[in-house]
Amino acid sequence: MLLVQKYRHYSKNYIVYPFIIILKALRGVLVVVFCLFVLGFLIPEPRGIPVQGASSADWNPKSFWFEPWGSSGVHKGLDIFAKKGTRVLAPTSLLIIYRRVLTKGGNVALGLGPKWRLHYFAHMDRVFVAGGVFVGRGDELGTVGNSGNARGKPAHLHYSIFSLLPMPWRIDSSTQGKLKAFYINPLTYLKAID
Numbered sequence: 001m002l003l004v005q006k007y008r009h010y011s012k013n014y015i016v017y018p019f020i021i022i023l024k025a026l027r028g029v030l031v032v033v034f035c036l037f038v039l040g041f042l043i044p045e046p047r048g049i050p051v052q053g054a055s056s057a058d059w060n061p062k063s064f065w066f067e068p069w070g071s072s073g074v075h076k077g078l079d080i081f082a083k084k085g086t087r088v089l090a091p092t093s094l095l096i097i098y099r100r101v102l103t104k105g106g107n108v109a110l111g112l113g114p115k116w117r118l119h120y121f122a123h124m125d126r127v128f129v130a131g132g133v134f135v136g137r138g139d140e141l142g143t144v145g146n147s148g149n150a151r152g153k154p155a156h157l158h159y160s161i162f163s164l165l166p167m168p169w170r171i172d173s174s175t176q177g178k179l180k181a182f183y184i185n186p187l188t189y190l191k192a193i194d
C-alpha cells in the first residue's frame with residue numbers, strides 16, 4: 001500500500017508502474033544475496049589437515065596440478081596417503097552438500113565452507129556424513145580408503161578445494177591454468193607450503 005502511494009504519480013503510466021514495483025522487489029533480493037555473500041566471509045575459517053595424524057611425509061608437495069593425470073589432464077587436488085581406515089576429519093567448518101558413490105571418486109563427500117569454498121573428499125572407504133549436516137573442524141567425515149579409480153592403489157584421501165568465486169589473478173600458463181581461478185592448492189590453503 002505504501003508503495004502504491006509512493007509511486008502514485010506513476011499510476012498514469014501502466015507500463016512504468018509495474019516495472020518500478022519489480023525493480024523495488026528485486027532490490028530486496030539483491031540486498032539479501034549481498035548479505036549472504038558477506039556472511040560467507042565473516043564465518044571464521046579454522047584450518048586443519050583432513051587426515052588424522054597426517055604430516056608432510058604423507059603427501060607429495062607437487063601433488064597439486066601434477067601432470068599428466070589420466071582423463072583429468074592435471075591433478076586438481078592433494079593426495080594424502082594413510083592406512084586404510086584412518087579417520088578423515090573436516091579441515092574447517094562445513095555444510096555437507098552431498099555424499100555419493102562416483103566412478104572416479106568412489107565414496108565422496110562435498111562440503112561448503114567459509115568464503116564460498118567447496119571442499120571435496122574422495123576415495124574414502126566409509127563416509128559418515130550426509131547432505132544437509134553441519135560439521136566443525138576435526139569432526140569425522142569418514143575413513144581413508146581406495147574406492148573409485150584408486151582401487152588397487154595405496155589408500156589415500158583425495159582432497160580438493162574449489163572456490164565458487166573466481167580468482168582470475170591466480171591463472172597461469174600451465175596446462176588448464178585457467179582453472180586455477182577456481183581450484184586452490186590445499187597445501188597453500190593449509191599453509192603447509194609458501
Ligand SMILES: [Zn+2]
Binds near residue numbers: 075078079157158159
Ligand atoms: Zn587425487
